[in-house]
Amino acid sequence: MATKIGVAASSPGDEKPKASLTKEEVMRYSRHLIMPEVGMDGQLKLKQAKVLCIGTGGLGAPLGLYLAAAGVGRIGLVDFDVVDSTNLQRQVLFGTSDVGRPKITAAADRLRNLNPDIQIDTFETHLSSENALDIMKDYDIVVDGTDNFPTRYLVNDACVILGKPNVYGSIFRFEGQITIFGYPDGPCYRCLYPEPPPPGLVPSCAEGGVLGVLPGIVGTIQAAETLKLIIGKGDPLVGRLLLFDALAMKFRELKLRKNPDCPVCGTHPTQTKLIDYAEFCGIRGEEAPVTATNLPEITPRDLKARLDRGDDLYILDVREPHEYQICNLNGHLIPLGELASRVNELDSSREIVAHCRSGKRSADAVQFLQKAGFRKIWNLKGGILAWSDEVDPSVPKY
Amino acid sequence: MAVKVIIPTPLRAYAGKQESVEVQAKTVAEALTALTGTFGELRRHLFSDDGRLRSFVNVYVNDEDIRYLQKDQTQVREGDTISIVPSIAGGARA
Numbered sequence: 001m002a003t004k005i006g007v008a009a010s011s012p013g014d015e016k017p018k019a020s021l022t023k024e025e026v027m028r029y030s031r032h033l034i035m036p037e038v039g040m041d042g043q044l045k046l047k048q049a050k051v052l053c054i055g056t057g058g059l060g061a062p063l064g065l066y067l068a069a070a071g072v073g074r075i076g077l078v079d080f081d082v083v084d085s086t087n088l089q090r091q092v093l094f095g096t097s098d099v100g101r102p103k104i105t106a107a108a109d110r111l112r113n114l115n116p117d118i119q120i121d122t123f124e125t126h127l128s129s130e131n132a133l134d135i136m137k138d139y140d141i142v143v144d145g146t147d148n149f150p151t152r153y154l155v156n157d158a159c160v161i162l163g164k165p166n167v168y169g170s171i172f173r174f175e176g177q178i179t180i181f182g183y184p185d186g187p188c189y190r191c192l193y194p195e196p197p198p199p200g201l202v203p204s205c206a207e208g209g210v211l212g213v214l215p216g217i218v219g220t221i222q223a224a225e226t227l228k229l230i231i232g233k234g235d236p237l238v239g240r241l242l243l244f245d246a247l248a249m250k251f252r253e254l255k256l257r258k259n260p261d262c263p264v265c266g267t268h269p270t271q272t273k274l275i276d277y278a279e280f281c282g283i284r285g286e287e288a289p290v291t292a293t294n295l296p297e298i299t300p301r302d303l304k305a306r307l308d309r310g311d312d313l314y315i316l317d318v319r320e321p322h323e324y325q326i327c328n329l330n331g332h333l334i335p336l337g338e339l340a341s342r343v344n345e346l347d348s349s350r351e352i353v354a355h356c357r358s359g360k361r362s363a364d365a366v367q368f369l370q371k372a373g374f375r376k377i378w379n380l381k382g383g384i385l386a387w388s389d390e391v392d393p394s395v396p397k398y
Numbered sequence: 399m400a401v402k403v404i405i406p407t408p409l410r411a412y413a414g415k416q417e418s419v420e421v422q423a424k425t426v427a428e429a430l431t432a433l434t435g436t437f438g439e440l441r442r443h444l445f446s447d448d449g450r451l452r453s454f455v456n457v458y459v460n461d462e463d464i465r466y467l468q469k470d471q472t473q474v475r476e477g478d479t480i481s482i483v484p485s486i487a488g489g490a491r492a
Contacts, residue, residue, distance in 0.1 A: 149485070170485075170486045171486065172407055172408055172486040173407050173408075174407065175406065175407045175486070177483075177486065192456065192485075193453065193454050193456070193485040194453050195453040195454055196454055196485065197452070197454040197484070197485060241483070243481075243483070245407075248417070252461075252481070253461060254458050254461045254462075254463070254481065254483065255461050255462055255463065256463070257463060257466050259465075335411070336411065337411030337412050337415075337439065340438060340439050
């Protein structure tokens with residue numbers, strides 16, 4: 001029978017059962033208990049806290065680990081994805097033996113092993129306008145570790161509607177942003193960014209890459225902020241946007257203000273319900289059609305057929321030099337960012353096929369060249385990834 | 399006034415890979431015009447077709463959001479830092 005040691009101070013009329021720590025828990029959290037900033041009171045607050053972690057990937061990994069280690073009594077995990085080998089460069093909750101398993105199961109196993117005394121709730125589902133309020137309502141704090149704009153706006157709006165703080169973190173390559181939205185009198189995500197970028201204009205990790213440690217650092221900062229909110233100590237990042245640059249190893253801070261005209265959290269909110277976020281972000285259906293409907297395209301098979309026939313085609317590769325080193329179609333490399341200044345290297349009288357990794361950057365290139373007057377220009381549909389799938393499987397995918 | 403404009407990572411490819419650019423300007427508008435004058439590709443990422451700053455891009459002078467100052471007419475002083483901060487979400491393919 002576990003021996004109860006500490007008892008939470010409760011207010012008169014408090015109906016919650018008094019929380020306490022077992023002797024084993026006192027041992028486990030001793031490094032917290034001997035700190036005046038945490039102490040028994042703080043540790044009991046952690047034990048009674050309920051935190052919902054949305055996403056168990058790059059940001060969710062350190063977040064889940066440190067919240068579980070700290071003894072947060074109830075942790076909810078939301079993720080519908082499956083572990084794959086490209087995750088293991090940064091998603092340190094998982095191991096090689098987890099590849100192919102649902103992330104939520106692998107995450108719960110790992111966290112329960114770290115701390116068997118806490119409650120882990122799993123939601124193997126896509127967070128949506130239909131389920132978000134229901135899933136979130138039982139938790140005190142929500143931590144946003146997601147990887148796409150529609151979900152970020154959904155989480156933000158749901159947190160404002162439910163009155164819950166939203167510990168936000170986001171990353172790109174080697175830069176991160178962290179703040180806390182949804183605090184009373186504090187800004188929300190919409191105060192900062194009223195509208196999302198149209199699909200295709202801001203690269204994602206899959207396109208831009210990410211330094212593996214970066215979500216590790218940002219997610220750990222999110223965990224730190226969450227713990228501070230629970231124990232009520234220190235200065236939380238409310239109204240402060242922390243910017244981190246891992247390459248320069250610099251932190252900067254910008255002021256975030258609540259927008260009194262914010263449609264969601266302002267003084268006269270016009271949006272009081274959750275909306276269709278895919279539509280809000282300009283995405284219709286499964287795949288965002290980044291290419292314009294009249295963009296000339298060529299499939300890998302057709303390209304191969306034309307090359308085999310001996311057609312004189314100029315292959316323009318708009319990727320970066322480090323990608324060319326991974327694999328290439330012997331194309332002429334002009335990275336997309338340099339195309340405008342190097343366009344005079346191209347001969348508009350020749351037939352040009354532009355390609356990149358998946359077909360998005362090359363679509364941009366084709367649109368740009370069309371505006372520059374090029375008429376014999378095609379986008380390789382699906383990029384070098386599709387070439388590997390359909391024509392030459394020896395070409396590595398990355 | 400010499401001011402430093404910090405270029406966020408997602409836009410560095412369009413600014414000659416530089417992380418910051420020094421420009422001469424008296425207001426934010428002048429600074430951004432000078433910047434996009436040198437780096438034409440940046441223009442469509444910062445401004446929509448009607449010439450307005452895109453809503454997913456925020457601009458700060460030192461640590462203050464220009465929307466709460468005088469917007470693009472916010473004056474800048476020698477040594478001020480202008481930060482361009484676009485929204486980023488990480489992760490999934492768009």
